[in-house]
Amino acid sequence: MTETNTTEPWLDSSQKPYIQIENVTKKFGDFTAIDNLSLDIYKNEFFSLLGPSGCGKTTLLRMLAGFERFTEGRVLVDGEDISEIPPHLRPINMMFQSYALFPHLTVEKNIAFGLKQDKLPDNIINQRVEEMLQLVELTDFAKRKPGQLSGGQSQRVALARSLAKQPKLLLLDEPLGALDKRLREQTQFELMDIQEKLEVTFVIVTHDQEEAMTVSSRIGVMDSGKLIQVATPTQIYEAPINREVADFIGDVNIFKGIYKGQDAKGTQLLSEDSKSIIYATQKVDVPVGNRIWFALRPEKLEITRKLPEVDCNILKGKIEDIGYGGSFSTYHVKLENGRQLTAIRANRERTAEHHLTWGDEVYLHWSPDSAVVLLS
Amino acid sequence: MTRFSKFNVSAIILGFTFLYLPIILLILFSFNESRLVTVWAGFSTKWYVELMQNQGIKDAAWVTIKIAFISSSVATFLGTIAGLVMTRFGKFRGRTLFSGMIYAPMVMPEVIVGLSTLLTFITLAIDRGVLTVTLAHITFSMCYVSVIIQSRMTSYDDSITEAALDLGCTPFRTFLLITLPIILPAVISGWLLSFTMSLDDLVIASFTSGPGSTTLPMKIYSMVRLGVTPEINAVSTILVGLVTVGVITASLIGKRQKQQLAQN
Amino acid sequence: MANQAKKSLFKRTFNGRNAAISIPYLWLLLLFLFPFVIVLKISLAQPIIAIPPYTPLFSWGDSLWPKIQAGLDSYLFLFSDSLYIKAYLSSIKIATISTVLTLIIGYAIAYSIARAPTRWRGILLMLVILPFWTSFLIRVYAWIGILKTEGLLNLALMTLGIIEKPLIIMNTDLAVYIGIVYSYLPFMILPLYANLEKMDMNLLEAAADLGCRPFKTFWTVTIPLSLPGILAGCFLVFIPVIGEFVIPDLLGGTKTLMIGKVLWGEFFYNRDWPVASAVAIIMLLLLVVPIILYQKSQEKAIS
Numbered sequence: 001m002t003e004t005n006t007t008e009p010w011l012d013s014s015q016k017p018y019i020q021i022e023n024v025t026k027k028f029g030d031f032t033a034i035d036n037l038s039l040d041i042y043k044n045e046f047f048s049l050l051g052p053s054g055c056g057k058t059t060l061l062r063m064l065a066g067f068e069r070f071t072e073g074r075v076l077v078d079g080e081d082i083s084e085i086p087p088h089l090r091p092i093n094m095m096f097q098s099y100a101l102f103p104h105l106t107v108e109k110n111i112a113f114g115l116k117q118d119k120l121p122d123n124i125i126n127q128r129v130e131e132m133l134q135l136v137e138l139t140d141f142a143k144r145k146p147g148q149l150s151g152g153q154s155q156r157v158a159l160a161r162s163l164a165k166q167p168k169l170l171l172l173d174e175p176l177g178a179l180d181k182r183l184r185e186q187t188q189f190e191l192m193d194i195q196e197k198l199e200v201t202f203v204i205v206t207h208d209q210e211e212a213m214t215v216s217s218r219i220g221v222m223d224s225g226k227l228i229q230v231a232t233p234t235q236i237y238e239a240p241i242n243r244e245v246a247d248f249i250g251d252v253n254i255f256k257g258i259y260k261g262q263d264a265k266g267t268q269l270l271s272e273d274s275k276s277i278i279y280a281t282q283k284v285d286v287p288v289g290n291r292i293w294f295a296l297r298p299e300k301l302e303i304t305r306k307l308p309e310v311d312c313n314i315l316k317g318k319i320e321d322i323g324y325g326g327s328f329s330t331y332h333v334k335l336e337n338g339r340q341l342t343a344i345r346a347n348r349e350r351t352a353e354h355h356l357t358w359g360d361e362v363y364l365h366w367s368p369d370s371a372v373v374l375l376s
Numbered sequence: 377m378t379r380f381s382k383f384n385v386s387a388i389i390l391g392f393t394f395l396y397l398p399i400i401l402l403i404l405f406s407f408n409e410s411r412l413v414t415v416w417a418g419f420s421t422k423w424y425v426e427l428m429q430n431q432g433i434k435d436a437a438w439v440t441i442k443i444a445f446i447s448s449s450v451a452t453f454l455g456t457i458a459g460l461v462m463t464r465f466g467k468f469r470g471r472t473l474f475s476g477m478i479y480a481p482m483v484m485p486e487v488i489v490g491l492s493t494l495l496t497f498i499t500l501a502i503d504r505g506v507l508t509v510t511l512a513h514i515t516f517s518m519c520y521v522s523v524i525i526q527s528r529m530t531s532y533d534d535s536i537t538e539a540a541l542d543l544g545c546t547p548f549r550t551f552l553l554i555t556l557p558i559i560l561p562a563v564i565s566g567w568l569l570s571f572t573m574s575l576d577d578l579v580i581a582s583f584t585s586g587p588g589s590t591t592l593p594m595k596i597y598s599m600v601r602l603g604v605t606p607e608i609n610a611v612s613t614i615l616v617g618l619v620t621v622g623v624i625t626a627s628l629i630g631k632r633q634k635q636q637l638a639q640n
Numbered sequence: 641m642a643n644q645a646k647k648s649l650f651k652r653t654f655n656g657r658n659a660a661i662s663i664p665y666l667w668l669l670l671l672f673l674f675p676f677v678i679v680l681k682i683s684l685a686q687p688i689i690a691i692p693p694y695t696p697l698f699s700w701g702d703s704l705w706p707k708i709q710a711g712l713d714s715y716l717f718l719f720s721d722s723l724y725i726k727a728y729l730s731s732i733k734i735a736t737i738s739t740v741l742t743l744i745i746g747y748a749i750a751y752s753i754a755r756a757p758t759r760w761r762g763i764l765l766m767l768v769i770l771p772f773w774t775s776f777l778i779r780v781y782a783w784i785g786i787l788k789t790e791g792l793l794n795l796a797l798m799t800l801g802i803i804e805k806p807l808i809i810m811n812t813d814l815a816v817y818i819g820i821v822y823s824y825l826p827f828m829i830l831p832l833y834a835n836l837e838k839m840d841m842n843l844l845e846a847a848a849d850l851g852c853r854p855f856k857t858f859w860t861v862t863i864p865l866s867l868p869g870i871l872a873g874c875f876l877v878f879i880p881v882i883g884e885f886v887i888p889d890l891l892g893g894t895k896t897l898m899i900g901k902v903l904w905g906e907f908f909y910n911r912d913w914p915v916a917s918a919v920a921i922i923m924l925l926l927l928v929v930p931i932i933l934y935q936k937s938q939e940k941a942i943s
Contacts (some may be wrong), residue, residue, distance in 0.1 A: 114543030384752035398782035485883020492675030
């Protein structure tokens with residue numbers, strides 16, 4: 001009897017997805033916003049839809065909420081086809097980017113609003129409102145009106161209101177966008193705690209990749225109405241599926257070149273920049289002579305003054321620019337052919353022993369298993 | 377920054393003098409002892425006393441208030457719906473015509489509106505009276521209400537409506553519980569505007585009224601054709617006074633509401 | 641395919657929408673649009689001594705088919721008598737001049753309010769609107785007492801020694817212009833002000849910074865930017881003034897020809913409903929283009 005995988009349900013074939021988006025297309029006139037998109041989301045996931053503006057992520061979210069109709073396709077929630085159900089009858093709630101608090105109702109009444117629509121008895125409503133207020137730590141603010149709240153407080157009321165009905169699915173549209181950086185980081189962890197505690201499935205739309213990486217169980221990277229890659233944050237970062245995803249998340253160095261085959265050290269790439277062979281451990285199965293790419297994250301690129309004692313993947317260059325970031329430093333290194341690479345190094349020493357400065361001649365190298373091979 | 381120059385000041389002073397002088401003179405001479413409206417003969421309130429005994433005017437005033445009240449209430453109802461339809465319902469068949477019918481009455485010459493509406497009542501064999509005047513007033517008032525509501529809705533946050541739907545509220549209940557309370561100030565000013573326009577209308581009422589439904593403007597007009605008398609000044613002063621009190625009260629309430637919201 | 645069949649559930653839920661659209665729509669169709677059809681129909685009829693005083697379009701005799709009585713007599717009559725053509729032209733002339741006058745005066749006032757210190761603007765605006773809320777009829781009436789030959793204006797001017805003989809203003813075109821400008825001023829000021837208030841003062845400062853003198857700035861920057869407000873105000877004055885009745889009736893003379901007065905006269909005094917209807921139809925045709933332009937400009941402004 002295989003154990004059910006509860007932390008990574010998408011890997012477990014015995015588990016049925018909680019939300020099944022099947023071949024959904026959305027057209028606005030001639031413009032295709034969502035193009036034949038399919039996605040499975042599992043119960044209790046914290047799923048992020050990530051992508052540049054106009055990629056369709058917000059449209060997809062609104063379609064799940066019921067505010068946009070599908071041109072084609074359907075969506076099943078817990079086995080039930082909700083495609084034709086209007087928004088006020090769906091077991092889904094949404095937290096809006098603008099919070100959309102009812103200005104003429106108190107915080108209490110805002111939170112109770114959804115429960116009142118279900119015609120629940122008053123004592124249950126009051127109890128649930130109490131619970132929600134405690135959850136977002138706004139018990140003292142119950143009788144205030146939205147006009148009297150700060151941005152962060154409004155956000156928490158919006159969250160409490162959307163969770164009050166214990167929905168099967170909670171949609172969040174850029175929930176932290178309006179908060180300042182410190183508050184945002186704090187709230188990210190609070191959101192994760194709440195999600196775990198209440199065991200609600202979250203789908204969040206964001207354009208902030210750091211946020212998506214921090215909170216998500218899985219990320220769906222979108223562009224032009226299509227899903228490019230759906231994977232855990234680690235996989236997205238360390239094993240992007242193509243140059244677009246690699247470039248979208250964080251910084252990356254992309255090496256272009258011709259595939260020259262495999263040998264003992266790994267996959268050979270004849271780099272256009274260094275005109276030499278560089279290696280990656282990851283195997284590929286394409287004809288020799290094809291164009292392929294290596295993606296290398298800056299923190300995996302080692303920067304030294306002395307020639308490193310390794311047998312491959314050594315490049316020579318000159319430091320063009322240094323960005324001091326407190327805990328780490330970013331180095332822009334110009335190779336002989338003019339190409340610039342980015343290397344990041346943690347500032348482990350307080351006084352820099354390996355002090356590098358502008359104009360220094362340096363060596364860059366990386367270990368073959370740090371690079372990812374991309375075929376597109 | 378922006379210069380509030382001598383030109384600006386004089387423009388405002390002259391402008392407001394132009395606007396208010398006739399009204400002030402009107403009020404002044406309603407208290408004139410003599411019948412002449414150009415020679416001051418001493419302070420007297422006798423014209424107001426005569427006014428109180430003028431049954432014709434009192435009947436006309438009562439008819440006018442009735443019509444104004446009913447027509448503005450129905451017009452506010454219809455106009456609010458029309459305004460929401462125009463701003464929130466997107467495209468629908470016949471929208472261009474609908475839009476045309478909303479804006480055209482606001483500029484259409486009153487003689488055309490009056491004539492066409494009357495002829496329609498005759499064709500439909502509806503007897504002329506309070507009902508027909510009311511129906512005609514509702515028709516043009518609702519367009520003004522619609523425009524006011526449309527203007528309000530341009531700054532209305534749609535996501536509030538979506539949030540209500542999302543939380544399980546049917547579209548109709550959303551309108552009643554959420555939208556309407558929020559746009560209430562605009563709805564009320566629509567009602568006030570309709571009330572004033574109905575109170576004030578002469579041309580359309582003349583075409584569409586019947587025996588026993590003479591409105592106050594119609595009565596005043598017939599008196600004016602006979603010549604300028606202080607009695608008319610007196611009626612006018614009362615009307616001006618009522619309207620002034622109403623407008624000042626409304627703007628004070630509006631100011632207090634704004635202050636309350638700002639404090640919170 | 642499954643979507644189509646399930647759409648009925650969606651339609652059922654959203655059918656309040658159709659009701660919401662229909663109610664005001666039907667009302668306006670019946671009481672605003674349909675009346676124009678009626679006016680057209682009656683303009684094609686003949687005046688007779690009867691109730692109602694015109695010939696019916698369809699009359700049933702012995703035969704199955706109705707006899708249709710329609711004719712362009714009324715229209716021919718309008719074109720034959722130069723009075724009517726003169727009245728239309730005179731109305732256009734008066735409306736145009738009044739609009740221009742109202743624009744100049746209204747712009748000066750609106751501009752000045754827009755540049756006044758912020759805390760005064762609200763009160764100033766309210767003072768502009770206040771006369772608008774008082775009766776139109778009363779305000780026009782007020783001018784009678786002032787403009788009469790024995791009126792207050794002449795009294796004041798003669799007492800101050802500026803003139804010796806009283807000015808004849810009452811019952812002339814001049815009185816009508818004064819009356820129109822006075823009554824329609826708020827209609828011009830409000831859209832102008834709404835537009836001027838939103839104007840970005842930075843643009844004027846940028847122009848000054850680039851060396852543009854105040855007067856030139858006004859013509860090349862301020863005026864073009866306030867064009868939407870100017871257009872809205874002009875439509876709100878020009879179109880209704882064409883058919884204005886009360887002001888020319890009370891302040892104008894027998895020589896003041898305005899088509900609104902003509903229509904009223906045909907209807908109430910001559911009891912010639914077909915001709916009155918024909919006058920209305922032609923007025924409508926004249927105004928159709930401006931009305932559509934107005935509607936389009938408003939839709940653009942709101943969207």
